[in-house]
Amino acid sequence: MLAWRRSRPRTPPLERLTVRARGLDFALWRSPAVAGGAPPLLAINGGLIYGHDLLWPAFAPFAASRQVILYDQRGRGETPAPPGARAARIEHDVDDIAALRAALGIERWDLAGHSWGGGLALLSAAADPEGVRRVVTFDAVGATSAWLDALHARALAHLWARGATDAYDALDALDPIELHGPDPAALAHYSRTMYPAWFHDQEMLVFSPPLAESATGTAIAARLRRDGYDWRARYQQVRRPVLLIHGEQDALPLHEAERTAALITGARVVPIPAAGHMPFFENPEPSFGAALGFLDAPYP
Numbered sequence: 001m002l003a004w005r006r007s008r009p010r011t012p013p014l015e016r017l018t019v020r021a022r023g024l025d026f027a028l029w030r031s032p033a034v035a036g037g038a039p040p041l042l043a044i045n046g047g048l049i050y051g052h053d054l055l056w057p058a059f060a061p062f063a064a065s066r067q068v069i070l071y072d073q074r075g076r077g078e079t080p081a082p083p084g085a086r087a088a089r090i091e092h093d094v095d096d097i098a099a100l101r102a103a104l105g106i107e108r109w110d111l112a113g114h115s116w117g118g119g120l121a122l123l124s125a126a127a128d129p130e131g132v133r134r135v136v137t138f139d140a141v142g143a144t145s146a147w148l149d150a151l152h153a154r155a156l157a158h159l160w161a162r163g164a165t166d167a168y169d170a171l172d173a174l175d176p177i178e179l180h181g182p183d184p185a186a187l188a189h190y191s192r193t194m195y196p197a198w199f200h201d202q203e204m205l206v207f208s209p210p211l212a213e214s215a216t217g218t219a220i221a222a223r224l225r226r227d228g229y230d231w232r233a234r235y236q237q238v239r240r241p242v243l244l245i246h247g248e249q250d251a252l253p254l255h256e257a258e259r260t261a262a263l264i265t266g267a268r269v270v271p272i273p274a275a276g277h278m279p280f281f282e283n284p285e286p287s288f289g290a291a292l293g294f295l296d297a298p299y300p
Helices: 004-005 059-066 088-105 116-127 146-161 165-172 176-180 184-198 214-225 254-263 284-296
Strands: 016-021 024-030 041-044 066-070 110-112 132-138 244-249 269-274
Touching: 004 284, 016 088, 016 284, 024 088, 041 088, 041 116, 059 066, 088 116, 088 284, 110 116, 110 284, 116 132, 116 244, 132 284, 146 165, 146 184, 165 184, 176 214, 184 214, 214 284, 244 254, 244 284, 254 269, 269 284
Parallel strands: 041 066, 041 110, 110 132, 132 244, 244 269
Antiparallel strands: 016 024, 024 066
16 A cells, blocks of 8 residues: 555645635635646545545545545535534535536536545436536445444444454444434544444554534434435436445445445446455555546546
């Protein structure tokens, strides 16, 4: 992994912008433009409560061949919360993506989403078919909420199998049912405690995400957990090429990617060995090899 990363170009600087869309001033960052005319790539982070920095500089390899755009979702990071944040729904995030594209004057772009961001990318491809060229996801959430019911137990088993006893004990002391309420502090604590379970190799756990609190993101997460969701019909409307990259050792199981692929005409799954929920970090060479090969291939 280290040898591959050292072989890549240096991480480019990001330009910070403020973009007005749907009544909010979105915080947005973009890498330098590249020659060749490739469409820009919008990177959509997961976590529901975090900002764009979850994906940067991890997604810097994309910037060698295209301009990468990152943004903070509404009420997260540096983007202000909307009025009535507790009424927030994930559909609002979906609508924001097409609105940002229009505000930036971009005719068409590619989408790369991780985890919940992968779900947002697929929903956006269905909602904005003329504005999206291709979609690549990394360990996207399932097409229905069924995976959420077993996630806590899977995460504990994952940690136990790797001898991560401290992380196991910390997560075992928490109850995911408490996340059904709109408590930003509770979700921030749970998300940070859960973080080690996303790694296949515990030695790769060299940092933890910030203790991020977001009333907007918490409201969305609580509704998805409490009420459930079913996006299968919307995924069936996707008519763009889709590649689903997924770590073989993820606590969010590989079969969720396979089920999603079965809903989308022509979608493919690429399993990444020796990787958990962040294959672009744990095993970047095959992850980016697959993603870049897919995005840079001639359009059918």
